[in-house]
Amino acid sequence: MVSALGIQLGVVGAYLVVALAVGLLAYRLTSRDAEDYYLAGRSIGTVVLLFTTFATLLSAFTFFGGPDLAYRAGPEWILVMGVMDGVLFAILWYVVGYKQWLVGRAHGYVTLGEMLGDRFGSTRLRALVAGISLFWLFPYVMLQQMGAGEAIVGLTNGMVPYWAGAAGITVFMIAYVVIAGLRGVAWTDTLQGLFMLGVVWLAVGWVATAAGGPTALSNALATNEPEFLALGGGLYSPQFIISSAVTIAFGVAMFPQINQRFFVAKSSAVLKRSFALWPVLVVLLFVPAFILGTWAAGLGVTVPEGANVLPVLLNEYTPVWFAALVIAGAMAAMMSSSDSMLLSGSSYFTRDLYRPFVNPDASEAREAWLARIGVALFATLTFVASLFRPGTLVSVGDTAFGGFAQMALPVIVALYWAKTTRTGMFAGILGSQAFYLAHVFVPAIEVGSVTLFGATYLTWDYALWGMALSALLTVGVSAMTAAAPEENQSRFTDGLRAD
Amino acid sequence: MTRVRIDYRWVAVFAILVTFAVPWFLWGDSRVFAGLPLWLWWHIGWMGLTAVVFHLFTRTAWDRGIVGEGR
Numbered sequence: 001m002v003s004a005l006g007i008q009l010g011v012v013g014a015y016l017v018v019a020l021a022v023g024l025l026a027y028r029l030t031s032r033d034a035e036d037y038y039l040a041g042r043s044i045g046t047v048v049l050l051f052t053t054f055a056t057l058l059s060a061f062t063f064f065g066g067p068d069l070a071y072r073a074g075p076e077w078i079l080v081m082g083v084m085d086g087v088l089f090a091i092l093w094y095v096v097g098y099k100q101w102l103v104g105r106a107h108g109y110v111t112l113g114e115m116l117g118d119r120f121g122s123t124r125l126r127a128l129v130a131g132i133s134l135f136w137l138f139p140y141v142m143l144q145q146m147g148a149g150e151a152i153v154g155l156t157n158g159m160v161p162y163w164a165g166a167a168g169i170t171v172f173m174i175a176y177v178v179i180a181g182l183r184g185v186a187w188t189d190t191l192q193g194l195f196m197l198g199v200v201w202l203a204v205g206w207v208a209t210a211a212g213g214p215t216a217l218s219n220a221l222a223t224n225e226p227e228f229l230a231l232g233g234g235l236y237s238p239q240f241i242i243s244s245a246v247t248i249a250f251g252v253a254m255f256p257q258i259n260q261r262f263f264v265a266k267s268s269a270v271l272k273r274s275f276a277l278w279p280v281l282v283v284l285l286f287v288p289a290f291i292l293g294t295w296a297a298g299l300g301v302t303v304p305e306g307a308n309v310l311p312v313l314l315n316e317y318t319p320v321w322f323a324a325l326v327i328a329g330a331m332a333a334m335m336s337s338s339d340s341m342l343l344s345g346s347s348y349f350t351r352d353l354y355r356p357f358v359n360p361d362a363s364e365a366r367e368a369w370l371a372r373i374g375v376a377l378f379a380t381l382t383f384v385a386s387l388f389r390p391g392t393l394v395s396v397g398d399t400a401f402g403g404f405a406q407m408a409l410p411v412i413v414a415l416y417w418a419k420t421t422r423t424g425m426f427a428g429i430l431g432s433q434a435f436y437l438a439h440v441f442v443p444a445i446e447v448g449s450v451t452l453f454g455a456t457y458l459t460w461d462y463a464l465w466g467m468a469l470s471a472l473l474t475v476g477v478s479a480m481t482a483a484a485p486e487e488n489q490s491r492f493t494d495g496l497r498a499d
Numbered sequence: 500m501t502r503v504r505i506d507y508r509w510v511a512v513f514a515i516l517v518t519f520a521v522p523w524f525l526w527g528d529s530r531v532f533a534g535l536p537l538w539l540w541w542h543i544g545w546m547g548l549t550a551v552v553f554h555l556f557t558r559t560a561w562d563r564g565i566v567g568e569g570r
Binding site: 075078079082083086087088090091094095098099102208213214215218222226229230231232233238241268272273275276277278279280282283287291496497498 | 513516517520521522523525526527528529531533534535536538539542543546547549550553554556557561562564565566
């Protein structure tokens with residue numbers, strides 16, 4: 001058993017060190033200015049853009065939370081992720097992403113807050129967008145640490161405690177962001193995306209062979225969990241599928257690390273290719289990952305308290321080194337997700353909060369130094385919060401996505417409707433955030449026959465109602481108010497040129 | 500200011516792609532084909548189709564709704 005533990009820790013450690021080495025290599029090619037540090041000089045090509053965005057989505061939420069959910073409730077989660085990531089997000093990639101790319105290229109924006117703040121002539125709006133983004137980024141970074149902790153527990157059968165896994169990934173994550181910048185993150189994202197795609201298929205093949213083939217596995221599922229094969233049922237109602245897919249897709253588009261990616265493409269050809277390849281990539285990753293979770297349920301695999309299903313299943317059906325390699329790959333992928341998040345978060349902090357409000361004349365060196373301190377502090381705080389385990393991976397992730405989703409419709413309205421006003425933006429963003437936060441934190445109360453602050457209204461998730469409210473407030477208040485003199489109403493519509 | 504044209508045919512196509520990525524008409528169906536549920540095969544096929552349609556969009560209608568015609 002000690003030797004198994006040795007192999008497990010050796011493989012995980014070695015993989016993380018290689019990932020760090022690639023980051024160091026990228027560091028040598030990174031110059032010190034902000035555009036290069038955050039946006040890799042706006043020079044990212046198709047493969048790298050696709051995989052860096054992809055690897056960013058390839059987080060603990062999808063890689064451990066997804067299989068866990070498929071294990072507990074059935075494989076329909078594949079459909080949720082497929083609609084949300086493969087189709088809806090791809091469309092937003094065009095509607096929000098391409099538009100932002102054009103606007104960003106014309107005016108040199110680096111963050112969402114900067115873009116909106118300039119259009120509406122308001123540093124307060126800029127700060128609000130950055131502040132809300134950082135607030136919802138917190139649970140999502142914490143989610144990666146929880147995922148790593150749980151993965152290590154599952155892999156080593158509890159011999160290495162949860163906190164050690166979470167602490168380990170925190171240290172790597174900080175080291176990584178502090179030295180590499182986006183070019184480093186993007187490079188390792190590509191390697192890790194390809195690696196994960198490869199090993200997850202190997203894992204499916206390996207488990208299928210060891211358990212007697214897909215037909216035997218579906219028979220086992222029909223015997224042990226018959227309702228898993230039928231579409232729908234249990235957790236999966238049409239309302240659940242639609243609400244989850246819509247809130248996550250819109251939330252993803254507002255995620256700092258994803259949204260900032262919209263500014264980095266080298267040319268529109270890069271955006272086009274990524275857009276068309278997206279659904280295929282989503283299927284290639286999510287189908288095998290979530291099928292593994294489903295199969296584990298059919299095989300009657302028991303998951304210890306506080307662990308993920310994936311490492312447990314792999315330990316049982318594949319060699320020790322392979323299980324460790326998959327987990328290492330997943331942890332490294334989560335690390336790169338977190339790196340992207342922390343990096344974007346730090347740019348929101350320095351550019352949208354620190355510079356405009358605290359020290360407008362800060363030197364580049366001071367800003368870079370401050371960004372790194374901020375990253376270390378943020379990651380340490382999320383690590384501490386992760387020790388309290390406030391929910392399952394999917395529930396924590398879902399809350400964060402919902403919070404970001406509340407900003408999506410006001411941003412889309414602003415991008416396409418020149419009559420949007422600053423007051424309308426504040427109303428839409430603040431109103432929906434207040435509504436959403438109340439539903440996250442205030443316990444449900446019964447008023448007559450109606451439940452207030454419950455999970456749903458008329459069977460639809462409150463996050464969806466919050467989004468509707470955000471659009472209504474933005475459009476309604478904009479229609480009733482006049483633009484302030486500092487607003488640049490034509491900023492997002494005039495002077496945009498295709499390649 | 501250049502006028503931006505919205506192409507409602509593409510809006511409709513996108514709406515259909517989103518709607519049927521989940522095979523609603525197979526709700527409750529538990530038929531299995533080659534070890535995977537039938538509804539999962541539909542989804543996989545539909546995502547392939549989506550990628551092809553998206554590719555056609557980038558070839559023929561990219562910029563629609565975003566960049567004005569008068570360029």
